[in-house]
Amino acid sequence: MxxxxxxxxxxxxxxxxxxxxxxxxxxxxxxxxxxxxxxxxxxxxxxxxxxxxxxxxxxxxxxxxxxxxxxxxxxxxxxxxxxxxxxxxxxxxxxxxxxxxxxxxxxxxxxxxxxxxxxxxxxxxxxxxxxxxxxxxxxGYSPPTESVTSTAPEPPTSSSPTTPAGDEVSARATLQQQVDTDRTQVETLADKWVPQLSSKNHGLVAHGTTYDYRAIWADFTATRQAYPSALLLWSGDYTSYTKGDFWVTVANQSFPTGAAANAWCVAEHLDADHCFAKLVSHTHGPRGSTLPR
Incomplete structure (x- = not known):
């Protein structure tokens, strides 16, 4: 021993x-x-x-x-x-x-x-x-704003592949497919305030990135990883947006006031560049439809 x-x-x-x-x-x-x-x-x-x-x-x-x-x-x-x-x-x-x-x-x-x-x-x-x-x-993420330098975009098409390939045509079609898929749920948020998480259009230049359709799709999917119920809409479908050529990601949450939507952003620890209150509407104009934080 x-x-x-x-x-x-x-x-x-x-x-x-x-x-x-x-x-x-x-x-x-x-x-x-x-x-x-x-x-x-x-x-x-x-x-x-x-x-x-x-x-x-x-x-x-x-x-x-x-x-x-x-x-x-x-x-x-x-x-x-x-x-x-x-x-x-x-x-x-x-x-x-x-x-x-x-x-x-x-x-x-x-x-x-x-x-x-x-x-x-x-x-x-x-x-x-x-x-x-x-x-x-x-x-990287950029502020979800509509007032940024961009090139003249093309309107979305109705083509709908299930996943984006490595080319612009397929990525653009996939974005449109997502808008079509999410449309019914987005309509339930109409005339209510929602937290807007991202807003991108083709040619947008932000944080050193020029967004093409592939990058816009990547931005949406990255956001959805954090918030699986997030929805994609086309700003041209709603009168409350100043410009009608943005792919907009919103949280699937609605609130009676912009302040309440912004409170959700704060509770989620999202900064003012990545979350603010937006009124999604077919009848309300752009004026007064955004509440910055």
Missing amino acids: NQGTPRLAVLATAVVIGAAGLAGCATGPVDRRALCTGFDKLGSELMSANGLFDNAVFASAGDLADLADRYQGGGLSADATALERISDADATNGFELERATSGTAKVCGHPLGLGTTSYAETGSGSTQANGGYGSYGGY
Whole structure:
């Protein structure tokens, strides 16, 4: 018995040293491939969560925080800090995760959860990847406003594929299909105040991104990851919008007053750029139909 104790002690020491050695391997810089592998993993967890985030999402957020902090290209400290905060939190949502990975999304070339990273690296290794949705670096949420620079859009069509392909025609048709699908439910919100979560049109330039139909669809699907009941409407169908050429995402919530709709935004911890009260109506004009926060 006495002779067994030293062997156990030696074994335990070896295990500790081995564990320390393994931990030491995870302290050096990481390249784009390692970073984006972690990014794509978190995106996969986000897409499969359907708004109900389990431990896998928080664990992946913590792993990506570590990778972002050690990324050899630098510049991702803000992502690392935000992701670490999320990994230690009790709850999160798609908006928080998208904002927390905005820098990483630029490096990997696609929004969180939409597409996968291409590893055909050139130069510094910051090659963008379209992930099947086109290349649009600098992806991020922008204020849901109608007063932004845009090009003359085309009216929506009635074509309706089930999923957007990598071309503009299919993405535009998918947006229209979503509007058609959501129309009945949107009509139940008519002449009521709703929280507006996003508003994009073709050619809109915001936060370094020029929105094409693929990017607009990506914006909607990212919003719906956070709020699965969110609805898409075409502003041209309603008289309460100043411009009739925007794809608008609203929460499936109605309120008797704009103040009550804005209170919902506050309760959801959404800032004034990403949530404000809007009256959806076929008869009310644009004046007085928006209540900024």
